[in-house]
Amino acid sequence: MSSSKMRHCLELSSWIPDQYLFFFTQIQKTKQSGFQSLKKEFTDQCVGLIFQEPSTRTRVSYQKAIDHIGATSYIVENNSSLAKGETLADTIKTLQSMGIHHFIVRTSTDEIFEIAKCYQKGFLINAGSGTKHHPTQGLLDAFTIWENFGKLEGLQIVLLGDLMHSRVARSNLAWMKAFGIKPTVCGPASWVNDFEPEHVIIEDDMTKAIENADVVMLHRIQKERFREEEDFQQEEYFQKYCMTIEKLTQTKKDAIVMHPGPINRGIELSTDVADHEKSKILQQVENGLWTRICLLQTLLRAGSL
Numbered sequence: 001m002s003s004s005k006m007r008h009c010l011e012l013s014s015w016i017p018d019q020y021l022f023f024f025t026q027i028q029k030t031k032q033s034g035f036q037s038l039k040k041e042f043t044d045q046c047v048g049l050i051f052q053e054p055s056t057r058t059r060v061s062y063q064k065a066i067d068h069i070g071a072t073s074y075i076v077e078n079n080s081s082l083a084k085g086e087t088l089a090d091t092i093k094t095l096q097s098m099g100i101h102h103f104i105v106r107t108s109t110d111e112i113f114e115i116a117k118c119y120q121k122g123f124l125i126n127a128g129s130g131t132k133h134h135p136t137q138g139l140l141d142a143f144t145i146w147e148n149f150g151k152l153e154g155l156q157i158v159l160l161g162d163l164m165h166s167r168v169a170r171s172n173l174a175w176m177k178a179f180g181i182k183p184t185v186c187g188p189a190s191w192v193n194d195f196e197p198e199h200v201i202i203e204d205d206m207t208k209a210i211e212n213a214d215v216v217m218l219h220r221i222q223k224e225r226f227r228e229e230e231d232f233q234q235e236e237y238f239q240k241y242c243m244t245i246e247k248l249t250q251t252k253k254d255a256i257v258m259h260p261g262p263i264n265r266g267i268e269l270s271t272d273v274a275d276h277e278k279s280k281i282l283q284q285v286e287n288g289l290w291t292r293i294c295l296l297q298t299l300l301r302a303g304s305l
């Protein structure tokens with residue numbers, strides 16, 4: 001990834017394998033060097049974090065990343081004027097008037113793409129928009145897999161669970177497409193049938209889906225996004241699609257299990273799976289921080305060229 005080319009980070013569809021690999025190398029080097037080697041080089045920069053939806057790992061990792069590089073973060077959540085009807089665009093203009101020009105935004109809509117069309121003053125990062133895009137989760141997941149296997153090409157990947165409402169699944173599909181990976185999607189029919197068959201293999205039987213998998217990516221049941229008529233039978237879901245220790249033992253020796261979090265123990269996965277050595281959930285969280293440090297450095301350096 002050439003830093004001079006990058007202005008915003010909204011989605012991954014335009015990224016090519018070389019960009020990913022360049023970025024992974026940068027994350028790996030930064031992670032190996034550790035926090036003490038990070039320079040507070042951006043003390044004159046302010047970043048607004050506008051989070052209209054709940055978040056723990058994404059928001060805190062951005063805040064911590066901003067601290068490590070010496071910039072200052074300002075947080076606007078739902079207890080702000082957004083709750084009084086102010087639009088995202090007006091909130092951004094308001095913060096800009098105070099000298100905050102870079103924004104990291106989480107929203108339930110794709111409004112950020114419209115705003116980005118004419119946004120020149122700083123960078124915009126999409127920290128999760130609606131059900132389609134969560135680019136840094138896609139990057140950190142891809143990096144975590146690359147870190148575990150030393151490659152992405154040729155891996156057998158299974159996406160399991162509530163994929164219909166998942167922006168994480170769609171961002172992961174973007175890099176899989178770039179690397180020529182056709183993953184298996186598995187879950188209740190209404191949650192997987194919308195995926196284009198040229199890009200995924202649909203498998204209803206979880207046992208078959210996971211038997212040859214290198215990576216099993218679990219996804220949270222996002223009840224807050226369900227339509228009123230949507231019918232979810234938790235017990236039936238658990239029986240068919242929950243990753244239990246019995247199912248985990250059927251996976252390959254080196255297979256890994258991932259989940260973007262927040263996890264619901266006893267729904268998407270059992271407690272013993274969450275804490276199992278094959279689970280890379282906390283490694284994903286750790287890598288989220290390093291991914292965001294490198295992304296912020298890249299965007300801020302590009303802006304100062």
Ligand code: NCD
Nearest residue numbers: 058128134168220260261262
């Ligand atoms: C995800 C999100 O918000 O899209 N979480 C995250 O950012 N790590 C997934 C989810 O909410 O289930």
